[in-house]
Amino acid sequence: MTKRIDTQNKNLKIVRTTYISLGSNEGDKLQNLQDAINLIGEKVGAVKKISSVYKTEAWGFEGEDFYNICAKISTNLNPENLLNNLLSIEQKLGRKRTEDKQYASRVIDLDILLFDDEIIFAPNLIVPHPRMLERKFVMVPLTEIAPNRKHPIEKQTILMCLQNCDDKTVIEKLELEIIRPISLFEKYNYIAVEGNIGAGKTSLANMIGDDYNAKLVLERFADNPFLPKYYEDMERYAFPLEMSFLADRYNQLSEDLAQFDLFKNFIVSDYYIFKSLIFAQVSLHKDEYALYRKVFDVMYKEITKPDLYVYLYQNTERLLENIKKRGRDYEQNIEPEYLEKIHAGYSTFIKSETELNTLVIDVSEMDFVNNSEDYRSIINTISEYKS
DSSP states (O other), X not given: OXXXXXXXXXXXXXXXXXXXXXXEOSSSHHHHHHHHXXXXXXXXXXXXXXXOOEEXXXXXXXXXXXEEEEEEEEEOOOHHHHHHHHHHHHHHTTOOOOSOOSOOOOSOEEEEEEETTOXXXXXXXXXXXXXXXXXXXXXXXXXXXXXXXXXXXXXXXXXXXXXXXXXXXXXXXXXXXXXXXXXXXXXXXXXXXXXXXXXXXXXXXXXXXXXXXXXXXXXXXXXXXXXXXXXXXXXXXXXXXXXXXXXXXXXXXXXXXXXXOTTOSOEEESOOTHHHHHHXXXXXXXXXXXXXXXXXXXXXXXXXXXXXXXEEEOOHHHHHHHHHHHTOGGGTTOOHHHHHHHHHHHHHHHHHOTTSOEEEEEOTTOOTTTOHHHHXXXXXXXXXXXX
16 A cells, blocks of 8 residues: 655744835835835745835935835744845845944835734844834825734724824825735646656745645655666566556545645645656557556546646756756666656647646756755746746
């Protein structure tokens, strides 16, 4: 009997709500706010709400008028990491912080106002923000998106806190809009990540699952008793291997895709059942494949199709390097020709399966596991993809 492997994330990350104030009074102020929101969506968490844009005079010093907004963010970062990410975004957008605590003009200013209902007193971070209740440029946009949220210390709603605010600064609502970035889990319910042997599909699926609190459906290849035997004697073990994989993939996808998990945002798998047919085409004799195809066609009709099918392309040289690096004994004798046949099978499938929403990403020059910029590039490509 095949051993069942838990496909859920081993460590469930707690997703919490934070409210952030954003302001700019240098350069293209509207674009600065948009750039900051986009980066927050990439590096901090899902942007749930954004207030209107408000204009106010510089507060506490002489300078250009500010554009201000507030945003509601869903994040799995702890407060310290949240602060560090916001400081990194400020720096990336050109803000240069100094030891001087005096107010001054700035390209971008990001402040944590609230973090769930927590009260935090740390050397570099105090939450709720200690001066938020004194500032209309914070309280007005915050009230717009969270009027009934209670201040953890005052025990009053944000709307009531605004009504009690003594700040006489004139604040003007502008006919401008910041566009909310759409998170992966809002765009897709189910993403399947595919690729050749050693392309990095499982690594990418794990990273997406970890970052976006997705339910993971990972292939259970390690439990297949025919796999090591197949690499030793492909002629003999091809048919039992492919049939056992097909049955296991069908069972796993049928079970896991049918279960809706209230604690997960969406589903990401590191394979799609059509993989079975691609490998069978390469491995099986003509008569075996004909029988296999009949069984496959029956199963395929019953399987939920992914909203997005992502194919990771790696050139053969990189595939062999990755296979050698991960060190599975039974894979070390895989020939380049075999990998090229597998890729050709995928190419044919992608061209012929027109009803599948397919995105091909060339990762041959990337190291998305160790390079966060490469990983972000892939996520942006997926997020911005239009079928």
